[in-house]
Amino acid sequence: MSRFLANRLLRALITLFLTVTFVFIVLRFSGDPAEQMLSPDATPEAMQAFRERWGLDRSILEQYLFYVRNIASGEFGFSYANGRPVIDVVTERIPKTLILTGAGLVTLILIGVPAGIAAALRRNTAADRITMSLAVGGYSIPSFLLGLALIYVFAVELRWLPSSGSGDWRHAVLPIATYGLAGAAGIARFTRSAMIEVLDQPYIRAAKAAGIAPIEIVFRHALPNASIPIVTMLGFNVAGLLGGAVLVETVFAWPGLGSGFVRAVSQGDLAVVQFMVLIFTAFMVSVNFTVDVLYAVLNPRIRLSDHGAH
Amino acid sequence: MLLQVSDLAIRSRSGGVRILDGVDLQLGAGEVLGLVGESGCGKSMTCYAIADLLPAGLVRAGGSVRFDGVDMGSLDEPARRRLRGGRIAMIFQDPTSHLNPVHRVGTYLEGALKRHRGLSGTDARMEAIRLLERVGISDAKRRMNAYPHEFSGGMNQRLMIAHALACEPDLLIADEPTTALDVTTQAQILDLIETVRAETGMAILIVSHDLGVIARLADRAAVMHCGRIVETAPVEALFDRPAHPYTSALIGCMPTVDPDDCDPPRPIRGSVPSLADLPGGCHFHPRCDRRMPACGLARPPLAALADGQSSACFNPVPTW
Ligand SMILES: Nc1ncnc2c1ncn2[C@@H]1O[C@H](COP(=O)(O)OP(=O)(O)OP(=O)(O)O)[C@@H](O)[C@H]1O
Ligand SMILES: [Mg+2]
Numbered sequence: 001m002s003r004f005l006a007n008r009l010l011r012a013l014i015t016l017f018l019t020v021t022f023v024f025i026v027l028r029f030s031g032d033p034a035e036q037m038l039s040p041d042a043t044p045e046a047m048q049a050f051r052e053r054w055g056l057d058r059s060i061l062e063q064y065l066f067y068v069r070n071i072a073s074g075e076f077g078f079s080y081a082n083g084r085p086v087i088d089v090v091t092e093r094i095p096k097t098l099i100l101t102g103a104g105l106v107t108l109i110l111i112g113v114p115a116g117i118a119a120a121l122r123r124n125t126a127a128d129r130i131t132m133s134l135a136v137g138g139y140s141i142p143s144f145l146l147g148l149a150l151i152y153v154f155a156v157e158l159r160w161l162p163s164s165g166s167g168d169w170r171h172a173v174l175p176i177a178t179y180g181l182a183g184a185a186g187i188a189r190f191t192r193s194a195m196i197e198v199l200d201q202p203y204i205r206a207a208k209a210a211g212i213a214p215i216e217i218v219f220r221h222a223l224p225n226a227s228i229p230i231v232t233m234l235g236f237n238v239a240g241l242l243g244g245a246v247l248v249e250t251v252f253a254w255p256g257l258g259s260g261f262v263r264a265v266s267q268g269d270l271a272v273v274q275f276m277v278l279i280f281t282a283f284m285v286s287v288n289f290t291v292d293v294l295y296a297v298l299n300p301r302i303r304l305s306d307h308g309a310h
Numbered sequence: 311m312l313l314q315v316s317d318l319a320i321r322s323r324s325g326g327v328r329i330l331d332g333v334d335l336q337l338g339a340g341e342v343l344g345l346v347g348e349s350g351c352g353k354s355m356t357c358y359a360i361a362d363l364l365p366a367g368l369v370r371a372g373g374s375v376r377f378d379g380v381d382m383g384s385l386d387e388p389a390r391r392r393l394r395g396g397r398i399a400m401i402f403q404d405p406t407s408h409l410n411p412v413h414r415v416g417t418y419l420e421g422a423l424k425r426h427r428g429l430s431g432t433d434a435r436m437e438a439i440r441l442l443e444r445v446g447i448s449d450a451k452r453r454m455n456a457y458p459h460e461f462s463g464g465m466n467q468r469l470m471i472a473h474a475l476a477c478e479p480d481l482l483i484a485d486e487p488t489t490a491l492d493v494t495t496q497a498q499i500l501d502l503i504e505t506v507r508a509e510t511g512m513a514i515l516i517v518s519h520d521l522g523v524i525a526r527l528a529d530r531a532a533v534m535h536c537g538r539i540v541e542t543a544p545v546e547a548l549f550d551r552p553a554h555p556y557t558s559a560l561i562g563c564m565p566t567v568d569p570d571d572c573d574p575p576r577p578i579r580g581s582v583p584s585l586a587d588l589p590g591g592c593h594f595h596p597r598c599d600r601r602m603p604a605c606g607l608a609r610p611p612l613a614a615l616a617d618g619q620s621s622a623c624f625n626p627v628p629t630w
Contacts, residue, residue: 123366206408208363210422210473211395224412300412300457 008292012285019281081269097256101241104179112184116191138185144247147178164253175252183237190233194226228299235291313337318373327586330537342514344528352537353517357485396426399474403486405466409458416454426477441472464495484516533557536593543619551629553621556594600625
């Protein structure tokens with residue numbers, strides 16, 4: 001177990017380092033920030049001053065070492081757009097995004113997993129087919145379209161909820177519903193097939209032969225086994241939620257990392273973009289690491305064998 | 311009779327393929343009945359039907375299962391559940407896949423003790439350790455915390471036997487309990503089954519396609535072919551003078567005055583017919599050396615010959 005986790009931790013760190021490097025390379029070669037940030041009629045002297053100020057006039061290697069050292073020491077520089085510390089610009093948006101994606105994750109689990117279990121237990125009945133058609137539908141609609149549809153119904157037509165902004169909890173309802181419904185569809189389908197596969201295993205028949213009650217078979221014998229692939233899938237879902245934040249937060253004008261990222265990119269605010277990509281990567285890496293840990297906790301075959309790659 | 315299976319029929323839900331067709335079995339208290347037959351003839355489905363565990367694709371198409379005088383079909387589901395794992399225990403081929411991979415050995419045994427004997431806490435734990443020791447698992451206390459994948463197949467079969475014994479059953483259904491094990495382990499498991507049988511006096515329905523296993527453990531044997539019982543007899547009689555040509559072909563040794571004077575084993579002519587497309591009359595007749603015109607037309611009934619031997623054949627091998 002400890003070797004398994006150490007291995008995963010090392011992998012996570014390598015991923016982070018590669019991302020840092022990759023981001024640097026892509027951003028430095030995608031154009032001159034001075035030209036992007038300053039107005040076209042800026043004087044060459046102003047351009048030069050900008051480059052000197054942000055260290056853009058030094059050699060690429062120097063810039064890279066400077067950049068890595070700064071990141072390692074928690075120095076992320078200042079926003080080109082408004083001169084505020086990047087760390088402030090970004091961190092004030094983090095809780096906003098975590099609230100939406102966290103509540104979205106809880107919603108999608110609370111809807112998707114029970115729906116999948118119910119469909120698996122009623123395999124090939126009308127209830128199963130209806131649930132699965134809904135799930136296929138929900139799964140194939142892009143999340144921002146679902147968001148627009150929800151805005152149309154609940155904000156424009158019914159006028160029950162605000163369509164955008166982040167003033168109070170009412171603003172959070174529609175974006176959370178968007179995440180929850182879109183994600184629940186996939187998880188319901190996945191839970192269904194994971195449960196069906198487990199329910200067909202010989203040890204389930206053996207449990208029935210031992211006189212164990214059906215409800216106990218589902219929740220104590222089948223679900224713990226099905227939860228191993230489901231948790232892996234949920235990890236992908238969280239990654240999807242964070243990626244989807246770019247679209248969903250923009251649709252709902254929610255001031256989180258996603259909409260902040262869109263804004264920083266459109267303004268060419270490289271320092272902010274850079275840091276946001278790192279934050280996203282750090283989230284992804286920690287989600288993956290959490291999934292690996294959970295996977296090992298749920299699956300004794302990994303927990304006990306140290307050579308347990310799945 | 312402890313177990314009386316009468317005219318049991320099973321068919322597939324979709325195609326109507328007959329998996330079992332009029333199966334009769336009797337098993338007295340403390341008796342060991344062997345069920346033999348080639349792969350796919352319906353031995354496992356017979357076990358599952360008795361324990362009411364048929365897979366979703368199969369349904370009962372008639373017949374009855376009486377356990378200790380009570381028709382299982384007349385019981386409600388909770389009552390049937392109390393029987394399963396309580397008075398009727400079951401062990402399987404390939405024990406490891408029949409054990410839940412996320413449950414510890416201790417949890418598995420304590421669950422059974424709690425469910426069927428009302429034991430809990432330290433009592434259940436002590437009893438579980440005692441059961442493990444009884445089936446020959448050493449270092450039992452420490453192994454209570456192990457998972458099935460840390461055990462060998464043989465140890466897992468011992469564990470399943472311990473689980474079966476937990477509830478002091480009257481009937482143990484053992485579906486090919488040694489087939490997936492290596493030869494040495496097979497012998498050890500058979501020894502163990504013999505020992506616990508002698509200690510507890512429980513009845514056993516043992517399924518195997520291995521005649522050696524049947525000869526060693528069973529008092530009586532029933533021979534199954536394509537979902538039907540074609541012969542049943544005390545084991546000695548069955549091996550000495552099989553009456554049904556299929557039994558005799560299975561044994562690969564025609565009856566002679568001297569039972570040691572056997573032909574070398576030979577494969578049965580032709581191949582096992584598909585259940586979806588069975589020949590009419592006796593399902594064995596196309597492969598049979600002793601077939602007569604009637605064999606393709608009508609199903610021969612299971613008729614008593616002598617000494618508890620019955621055979622479903624119009625032209626049985628002479629047994630005198
Ligand atoms: N779920 C199912 N749906 C339909 N047919 C099935 C199903 N399970 C098994 N069968 C069929 O039932 C027949 C009897 O199977 P069974 O497992 O009882 O054979 P068996 O005698 O135990 O063979 P083996 O020695 O291989 O274990 C087989 O022909 C098999 O194809
Ligand atoms: Mg079988």
